[in-house]
Amino acid sequence: MTGLARPPAPESIVVDRWTAPFWEALRGRRIVVCTCGRCGTSRMPPGPFCPACQSADVIWKGVSGRGQIYSFTVVRAAHSSRDDTGVAYAPAVVELDGAAGVRLITAIVDAPLASLQIGAPVSPVWHTLTGGQTVPYYTTDAHA
Amino acid sequence: MQGRARCVLYRPTTPASAGFPLYAPPRDGELREPPHVTVDAAIVGIGATPYYRRGGSAPRTLHELIGEAVLAALADAGLNVRDVDGFAYFAGGFDTPTLMEMLGIPEVTFSASLTGAGGGSAGAIGLAATALAAREATTIVCIGALQQGRQRFGTITSTSTSTSQSAFYETAGLVGPGHMFALLARRHMHLYGTTRRHFAEVVLSCRANAVANPEAVMRERPLTLEDYLDAPMLADPHCLYDFCLECDGAIAAVVTTNARARDLRQPPVQILASAHGGHRNYGRSIYWFNMPDEDFASSGHTAVARHLYRRAGLGPTDVDVALIYDHFSSQVIMQLEDYGFCPKGEGGPFVASGAIRLGGTLPINTDGGQLSCGFIWGMTHIREAVRQLRGTAHNQVEGASVALVTGGPSSLPVSGLLLGRTA
Numbered sequence: 285m286t287g288l289a290r291p292p293a294p295e296s297i298v299v300d301r302w303t304a305p306f307w308e309a310l311r312g313r314r315i316v317v318c319t320c321g322r323c324g325t326s327r328m329p330p331g332p333f334c335p336a337c338q339s340a341d342v343i344w345k346g347v348s349g350r351g352q353i354y355s356f357t358v359v360r361a362a363h364s365s366r367d368d369t370g371v372a373y374a375p376a377v378v379e380l381d382g383a384a385g386v387r388l389i390t391a392i393v394d395a396p397l398a399s400l401q402i403g404a405p406v407s408p409v410w411h412t413l414t415g416g417q418t419v420p421y422y423t424t425d426a427h428a
Numbered sequence: 429m430q431g432r433a434r435c436v437l438y439r440p441t442t443p444a445s446a447g448f449p450l451y452a453p454p455r456d457g458e459l460r461e462p463p464h465v466t467v468d469a470a471i472v473g474i475g476a477t478p479y480y481r482r483g484g485s486a487p488r489t490l491h492e493l494i495g496e497a498v499l500a501a502l503a504d505a506g507l508n509v510r511d512v513d514g515f516a517y518f519a520g521g522f523d524t525p526t527l528m529e530m531l532g533i534p535e536v537t538f539s540a541s542l543t544g545a546g547g548g549s550a551g552a553i554g555l556a557a558t559a560l561a562a563r564e565a566t567t568i569v570c571i572g573a574l575q576q577g578r579q580r581f582g583t584i585t586s587t588s589t590s591t592s593q594s595a596f597y598e599t600a601g602l603v604g605p606g607h608m609f610a611l612l613a614r615r616h617m618h619l620y621g622t623t624r625r626h627f628a629e630v631v632l633s634c635r636a637n638a639v640a641n642p643e644a645v646m647r648e649r650p651l652t653l654e655d656y657l658d659a660p661m662l663a664d665p666h667c668l669y670d671f672c673l674e675c676d677g678a679i680a681a682v683v684t685t686n687a688r689a690r691d692l693r694q695p696p697v698q699i700l701a702s703a704h705g706g707h708r709n710y711g712r713s714i715y716w717f718n719m720p721d722e723d724f725a726s727s728g729h730t731a732v733a734r735h736l737y738r739r740a741g742l743g744p745t746d747v748d749v750a751l752i753y754d755h756f757s758s759q760v761i762m763q764l765e766d767y768g769f770c771p772k773g774e775g776g777p778f779v780a781s782g783a784i785r786l787g788g789t790l791p792i793n794t795d796g797g798q799l800s801c802g803f804i805w806g807m808t809h810i811r812e813a814v815r816q817l818r819g820t821a822h823n824q825v826e827g828a829s830v831a832l833v834t835g836g837p838s839s840l841p842v843s844g845l846l847l848g849r850t851a
Contacts, residue, residue, distance in 0.1 A: 291600055297598055299592055303592045307595075327718075328596070329593060329595075354615070355614045357610035357614060358664035360661060375607060375611070385718075385720070385721075387717055389600045389717050390600055391600050402615070413599070
């Protein structure tokens, strides 16, 4: 079986001062989670205030990058093609280990369709956008 | 409102008297009383263009479609353009001064649009009711209109302007809302055992209604379960038929005060209550995906439902016909739960019982809905609710006196509307 393809993605993404540390860390193949410096609540996406205590103190908590499939879908090419047997891709929400429920919106790649299962452990597969930004896709652990 | 037996085949695991999770019903005394009519507003006119398939309205222009709908709605009410002094919308693509200029409307004292990314037509009617209550206008036209010849909404996400927020979902290949809501649907299946056959029941119910509606886009296209199961899977678990139609068209509704409504051409349809908003933990929903687990596989409507019922002094058992925002079949099931028609997680068995069919305990989307009749940001649901309460629907629910209309599960605000037949 052909592995799941990488999804269509833009050449680059927009960054602001509050999200920049997240994207910068990815260039070094690390995932950091925006966490409140006062009460310790993590948030995603990163932003200027803690929704729990409104503090603007931020610490960037490093995590392993591993996680579990929280949900997924499988997209097969065009909207109208009835018998398309082309390669599919699988957008997914991955809950990060060690980050209190923080989730990334990503895709499962380089894995067989049959490996897609909610709760399946996954590890990052680093992908560099045309514009140079590294982003994490994920693969199921049996196929890492 | 007389209490009626519900769920003949379907048995909720939680007794209704216990109150379903997340839905706090009105206190006992309130439930037994007739509706508390605290909203001084009624829908008195409805006008619409035909429902076209995407691109099918060319070479007509969007403003031409809107003008036709507005003039038809005013004629339906027995009013004319000089009576109009307000506008309320959900979606853009047009605005008040252009409509005033085009139609010769002398002056407005109210013009507002509901924010958010869902189809908030129910909430737009609520804006009109709010303006009437504040005496900021007397006759408000609510409009939903769109043409998808140039931009189809099925892929709208991929053409939105990128921001530092959208950066967090843009690389996942989520081309449109149908892909995004599929992630909620998959989670719902995982948590509650919901199946594709449950989604199919929503789809087939709507299609059966559409086939009996001469105005529905899919009126000549009956659908079977086999057809459904054979359909191309666009965003698993959403197949082709789980997606709403892509249409062109315009619908206008005229809203005015009860006193004024009494003198007009049609029996007024009373606005019993309106609500829009939602809770932070649903937030941007399909653009966020970080909702707490109890909110992830939901429609985000629980808070709005609670306010709506409380304001009206009604509960789910009082609803005779429901027009449930059906951009995706899975979201219909989640809204049925969030509006307390069944406990959370039991939307699948609820629809499988036949409850939502014509003749069931809660007929929904009796015109065929956005899945099979037409998609105009949920304004089709306003139109159908008005017809049901006037007693003029193609698939009339006998004795319908209370209708629920919901708007737009998506990024908040979501909205809801309870409408009543004039006694």
